[in-house]
Amino acid sequence: MPAPPLRIEHLTVRRGDTLALSEVSAVVQPAAVTALVGHNGAGKSTLLDVLAGVRTPTSGGVAGLAGASVAYVPQRSAVPDDLPVTVGDTLAMGAWRRVGAWRRLRRSDRDLVAGTASLLGLTPLLAAPLSSVSGGQRQRALVGQGLVSRADVLLVDEPTAGVDADTRTTVLRALALEAQRGAVVVHATHEPAAVEHADHVLALVAGRVAG
Template sequence: MCEPVRLTGISHHYARIPSLRSVTVTLEPGTVTALVGGNGSGKSTLLGILAGTLTPASGTTTGVPSNTALVPQHSTAPDLFPVTVRRTVSMGRWRARGLLRPLTRHDREFIDTSMDRMGITDLADRTLSDLSGGQRQRTFIAQGLAQQAPLLLLDEPLSAVDTTTVRMIDEAVRAESQAGATVVIATHHRHQADSADRVVVLDHGRVVEPV
């Protein structure tokens, strides 16, 4: 079991505009935490701090594992190059193992399992640009699952997806937490927040109502 992830007094700003203000949150292993709040409240910034893609101006983080999976809200990959679904999901294993290490049979089996969990096995050889919004989102969720990370971060995973994708994502999130992962979701969807173990409400970069 991983240790809790703790953020203490975390502040961040873009140029001179504050995006997080002295945020203190503890995230327990085996739980799902929903980050809720309006646009610009700091949800994505907080995920970026946890993922290590953003550096806080002040404060400390402890317990953040080196293998952290971040599934962003949007991806520009379909516009940049014709990557296939299988290749995209495989990137999760490369992140977990390192780019210079070849994929093993176990890696390939886990990639297949992750694709099957998200119902995209039959899309393996299609490019991302050929997929619907829901299929594309399932592909990126599968990539996150393939990473086998103890900390899984999802930024608005239910944005503009169909009901089948909603169900699959909900099932995957719950399965990951039950397996011991710490799952953090930035979401506008009430049902996703209601099904989480904990809700953290952000308003203009501050935690205003941790539940």
């Protein structure tokens, strides 16, 4: 069954003296990919933080998150270059919500990791240190971690920024398949190609919904 829609209601967030979001209201549909767009400073990352539950609104809120599982994939630049894990470890971390950190994966989770690696073209790299692979391959691994989580809500920050065309195509196809599974999929982006492949677009300007 698809996840319930997320209803963002009069969401306002202040960060110190900065009004990051102001009276944002929108409905984010399940079984669809929503592209979150806007210039730097428009409030995209702040909105993702609220949806992920890592930032508390100043006022307003989001209906539909209660009881929902959420996976949040940060920008590649937010992950340390020397993180001592393999590509396979990175994917497997997506299953931690179900099995616990560094616990032995169940057969179903191992199959899911293997299938996700195949989908993202990472199978030959599963034993490689994450720090040794290219930027595009690292981005695929981070997105793969979100896919393995099988969450009701998948949030991804700039999944196609600074990657090659093949990685962009692979990642966007993977996000579309996750939406077909019934998840709410939201990704922040500046990339026209990513916007074109989305089912819906939510545009922010200076912390408000455009238009």
